[in-house]
Amino acid sequence: MKKIIAILMLAVMLVSALASCGGNGGTVTTDGNESTTTAPNVGDDTTAAPDTTEPGELLEIPDDTYDGYVFRIVSCGNLSKAKDANDFGGTEEDTELLEVKKYLRKITVEELLDITIEDENKVKFGSCNGSGTGFQTMQKSYSAGSYDYDFAMIGTYDVAQCAYNGFLSNLHEFENIDLTKSWWDRKIMEQSTFGENLFFATGDIGILDNMITHCIMFNKDLVKENADLSDPYEMVRNNTWTFDTFFAETLKFGGDLNGDDKLDENDAYGLMLWNDSAYSMLAATKSRVATLNDGLLELTLYNDKTVTMFDKYVDVLGSSTSFNYQSGYGSSVWDTMRVAMFDNDQVLYSLTSLYTVPKHRDSDTDFGILPHPRLDEQQEGYSVCVGVQSGMYACIPAFYEDGDRTGAIVEALAYHGQKILTPAYYEATLQGTYIRDEESGEMLDIMFANRFFDIGLVFKIGGLNSVVMDPVKTKANNFTSLYNRNKRKSENDITKYNETLSALYTKE
Numbered sequence: 487m488k489k490i491i492a493i494l495m496l497a498v499m500l501v502s503a504l505a506s507c508g509g510n511g512g513t514v515t516t517d518g519n520e521s522t523t524t525a526p527n528v529g530d531d532t533t534a535a536p537d538t539t540e541p542g543e544l545l546e547i548p549d550d551t552y553d554g555y556v557f558r559i560v561s562c563g564n565l566s567k568a569k570d571a572n573d574f575g576g577t578e579e580d581t582e583l584l585e586v587k588k589y590l591r592k593i594t595v596e597e598l599l600d601i602t603i604e605d606e607n608k609v610k611f612g613s614c615n616g617s618g619t620g621f622q623t624m625q626k627s628y629s630a631g632s633y634d635y636d637f638a639m640i641g642t643y644d645v646a647q648c649a650y651n652g653f654l655s656n657l658h659e660f661e662n663i664d665l666t667k668s669w670w671d672r673k674i675m676e677q678s679t680f681g682e683n684l685f686f687a688t689g690d691i692g693i694l695d696n697m698i699t700h701c702i703m704f705n706k707d708l709v710k711e712n713a714d715l716s717d718p719y720e721m722v723r724n725n726t727w728t729f730d731t732f733f734a735e736t737l738k739f740g741g742d743l744n745g746d747d748k749l750d751e752n753d754a755y756g757l758m759l760w761n762d763s764a765y766s767m768l769a770a771t772k773s774r775v776a777t778l779n780d781g782l783l784e785l786t787l788y789n790d791k792t793v794t795m796f797d798k799y800v801d802v803l804g805s806s807t808s809f810n811y812q813s814g815y816g817s818s819v820w821d822t823m824r825v826a827m828f829d830n831d832q833v834l835y836s837l838t839s840l841y842t843v844p845k846h847r848d849s850d851t852d853f854g855i856l857p858h859p860r861l862d863e864q865q866e867g868y869s870v871c872v873g874v875q876s877g878m879y880a881c882i883p884a885f886y887e888d889g890d891r892t893g894a895i896v897e898a899l900a901y902h903g904q905k906i907l908t909p910a911y912y913e914a915t916l917q918g919t920y921i922r923d924e925e926s927g928e929m930l931d932i933m934f935a936n937r938f939f940d941i942g943l944v945f946k947i948g949g950l951n952s953v954v955m956d957p958v959k960t961k962a963n964n965f966t967s968l969y970n971r972n973k974r975k976s977e978n979d980i981t982k983y984n985e986t987l988s989a990l991y992t993k994e
Contacts, residue, residue: 792965
């Protein structure tokens with residue numbers, strides 16, 4: 487069986503490399519404990535994904551396997567393309583690289599532990615608002631006391647409310663899940679652990695958190711052609727990539743291209759943005775709506791950094807060189823429009839996420855990728871937002887039949903995700919297929935090493951998600967007044983969540 491899998495893995499890698507990258511195939515080997523993936527050779531500009539496995543970190547295999555047990559996974563989240571959000575899909579007929587790797591990871595774990603993995607994909611755009619599909623799915627199982635699913639990936643707002651309502655297990659209960667390992671995201675766990683309770687996590691078990699990481703795309707040709715514009719890569723390296731320098735650059739470009747005396751999607755802009763850029767800019771200052779301190783939530787949104795950020799950002803938003811592609815355009819229009827505007831060289835800088843980068847794969851526009859700037863040069867390091875609206879987090883339902891078995895399978899999926907799935911995304915897709923230069927790979931290293939998670943946004947504390955976003959939508963700097971209006975409700979929410987989540991599963 488192992489020989490068959492090894493041959494299949496190699497064959498599929500070769501097919502996917504030819505189909506997706508046009509380069510030479512890579513190799514895959516597995517001996518049960520270790521899986522090593524070498525991405526297809528996609529050119530001299532490819533930079534290898536960093537090996538985050540620490541010395542001695544191997545997957546501990548249980549003495550007994552599980553006799554063909556059917557391990558049931560459900561994915562419920564908020565994404566327009568459901569396949570992208572299902573990290574456990576993929577079939578042997580697939581030729582797309584990521585789908586191939588999902589399948590390879592699945593059959594590796596199936597053979598290793600003698601199980602069959604069944605995945606149910608309920609991902610749908612607009613389905614995750616705190617009481618959406620993920621919440622309803624977990625609620626139904628909890629109310630019936632049933633074992634409908636062994637494991638779930640649930641959208642951000644739904645997973646928060648699932649935890650609050652007691653539908654999820656404390657991940658620390660599972661002896662076969664080692665959350666100290668490098669295949670789990672420790673930064674996110676630090677900011678989502680209530681007392682001794684961790685209800686959801688992420689890491690190499692999936693790649694959606696990579697896809698929805700916020701970034702800045704910029705038009706390299708426009709920078710080269712305009713003597714007044716500076717090289718942003720050099721600013722990042724020289725630690726001068728700040729709000730002031732970034733905004734100053736955006737004000738140098740733009741204009742009425744068609745001469746109709748109005749600014750719309752037919753004109754040029756130094757900055758193109760979306761409403762969620764409010765969260766990007768908040769994260770860039772290293773500020774959070776709420777912060778966990780000794781396992782308890784604290785309200786931390788309002789401070790000098792956030793006030794300064796909104797002062798600077800809203801001032802730019804009111805200029806003629808900024809364009810919010812969500813403002814005044816329906817969702818059926820703006821996605822196509824933003825891609826066309828960037829590809830038509832109408833935009834210098836675009837605030838977006840890595841999920842949108844592949845949309846420019848066939849473009850002739852030479853572009854690069856950047857982290858969001860720092861508030862000022864005194865701020866230590868960069869800080870990059872993990873998208874909130876489309877995020878999904880790993881969790882285990884409150885009721886389970888065999889905790890040792892569940893934990894072992896989840897741990898194996900996370901470990902082999904690091905060995906098989908993450909390198910495929912990082913190396914072959916980002917730094918080989920879509921991104922056009924070596925510098926962007928350097929920027930990705932910075933971004934992934936400095937991602938920022940805001941538990942306050944996840945739980946929608948006091949309606950502050952809207953408070954943060956409103957100045958971007960309205961171009962009016964009403965942040966302070968909106969915050970004060972919502973402060974009491976926010977403090978009440980903090981108390982409510984602290985009391986419930988800290989004690990919900992704590993054992994005597």
